[in-house]
Amino acid sequence: xPLHGVRQxxxxxxxxxxxxxxxxxxxxxAPEYSAPRTLEEVLCQLxxxxxxxxxxxxGTDLMVEFETGRTRPDRVIDIHRxxxxxxxxxxSDGLWIGALSTCSDLLASDLVRRRAAILxxxxxxxxxxxxxxxxxxxxxxxxxxxxxxLVPVLFALDARVRLASRGGRREMAVSDFxxxxxxxxxxxxxxxxxxxxxxxxxxxxxxxxxxxxxxAQSIAKVVVALSLRLVExxxxxxxxxxxxxxxxxxxxxxxxxxxxGVRPKPATLEAAARLAVRTDVAPIDDVRSSAAYRREVLYxxxxxxxxxxxxxxx
Ligand SMILES: Cc1cc2nc3c(=O)[nH]c(=O)nc-3n(C[C@H](O)[C@H](O)[C@H](O)COP(=O)(O)OP(=O)(O)OC[C@H]3O[C@@H](n4cnc5c(N)ncnc54)[C@H](O)[C@@H]3O)c2cc1C
Numbered sequence: 066x067p068l069h070g071v072r073q074x075x076x077x078x079x080x081x082x083x084x085x086x087x088x089x090x091x092x093x094x095a096p097e098y099s100a101p102r103t104l105e106e107v108l109c110q111l112x113x114x115x116x117x118x119x120x121x122x123x124g125t126d127l128m129v130e131f132e133t134g135r136t137r138p139d140r141v142i143d144i145h146r147x148x149x150x151x152x153x154x155x156x157s158d159g160l161w162i163g164a165l166s167t168c169s170d171l172l173a174s175d176l177v178r179r180r181a182a183i184l185x186x187x188x189x190x191x192x193x194x195x196x197x198x199x200x201x202x203x204x205x206x207x208x209x210x211x212x213x214x215l216v217p218v219l220f221a222l223d224a225r226v227r228l229a230s231r232g233g234r235r236e237m238a239v240s241d242f243x244x245x246x247x248x249x250x251x252x253x254x255x256x257x258x259x260x261x262x263x264x265x266x267x268x269x270x271x272x273x274x275x276x277x278x279x280x281a282q283s284i285a286k287v288v289v290a291l292s293l294r295l296v297e298x299x300x301x302x303x304x305x306x307x308x309x310x311x312x313x314x315x316x317x318x319x320x321x322x323x324x325x326g327v328r329p330k331p332a333t334l335e336a337a338a339r340l341a342v343r344t345d346v347a348p349i350d351d352v353r354s355s356a357a358y359r360r361e362v363l364y365x366x367x368x369x370x371x372x373x374x375x376x377x378x379x
Contacts, residue, residue, distance in 0.1 A: 067291060077175075096138045099142055100146060102146055108254075114253045115253060117138050118141075118253065123165075149258075150258065160176060160262040164256070190285075202215055206242065206249060207251070211287070211312055216243065219239045219290050223304060227259045230256075244278060244313070253301075269302075270294070275287075289363065291374065299378075302325075310346040311346050312347070317345045317346075329375040341367065
């Protein structure tokens with residue numbers, strides 16, 4: 066796959082004699098490119114990485130950013146062929162989803178479907194087939210877009226991200242990993258090795274909903290994931306997360322607090338959802354939607370997801 070700006074390319078040429086001249090010139094900003102074949106090699110190379118160095122996985126975000134100039138790396142480390150970063154398997158500490166697992170891998174995995182059907186639902190919402198075949202779970206976290214579809218699900222499931230460097234491994238909650246608009250807590254010498262879903266909790270109920278401009282292949286105006294348990298008719302351990310309603314994906318902590326231990330009634334669910342959209346989110350007006358629309362849609366989506374999940378207790 067040719068990388069824009071990595072090698073001298075025709076897009077830097079204007080035409081005729083100028084084109085020939087330009088072709089002779091080295092592209093000063095061309096980054097260093099490498100494609101290591103093992104995790105150990107990647108970690109060695111990351112020791113010399115700077116804040117401008119990037120890891121290239123599926124490239125669905127980065128190739129666009131190289132083209133627009135949003136990202137101008139000094140170095141591109143292409144990890145796409147590193148086998149240790151692939152694979153989905155049940156381990157003692159939870160369901161291990163290798164960093165390079167694509168949306169298509171999530172859709173094809175019986176393990177993921179059984180353990181976290183909402184992650185499959187979210188993966189199914191990401192772009193068209195071509196994008197699903199390349200877009201990775203780590204790339205979704207790496208870009209840290211507030212509109213990312215997989216991220217609210219990972220928040221709601223209390224997933225952890227496992228970071229690897231030559232210095233060792235560390236893990237943190239995905240909800241702590243994302244720390245601002247397109248920002249995360251990865252150090253320059255680290256990469257995401259895997260995402261880990263915690264061991265299954267009996268009786269957990271999940272829901273996912275994305276609202277976009279159209280039914281398929283759209284960027285989210287609002288995206289929500291929810292997880293809760295119903296014990297003897299009362300709501301427990303609710304975790305809800307929303308995207309496209311703040312600079313980063315947010316946990317709806319007010320919703321969780323208001324509904325903990327509560328016997329669900331339509332009026333209680335509505336009041337909690339209303340309060341959450343007033344306090345937990347900070348939507349903006351942009352090309353896709355207005356802040357007021359996002360708040361109202363988030364309220365309605367939360368309310369209907371809650372009713373769906375606890376319908377046998379309402
Ligand atoms: C046409 C189109 C439609 C799209 N539709 C959607 C959509 O509906 N929903 C949605 O959520 N997204 C969508 N996207 C965005 C994109 O596909 C996702 O964010 C995808 O998950 C990115 O994964 P990637 O492997 O392609 O990442 P890349 O582009 O390779 O990388 C993205 C970022 O993650 C970092 N990164 C990658 N792997 C690692 C790692 N292992 N460790 C640390 N950092 C890493 C990179 O350095 C980079 O900063 C769309 C993109 C396009 C072009």
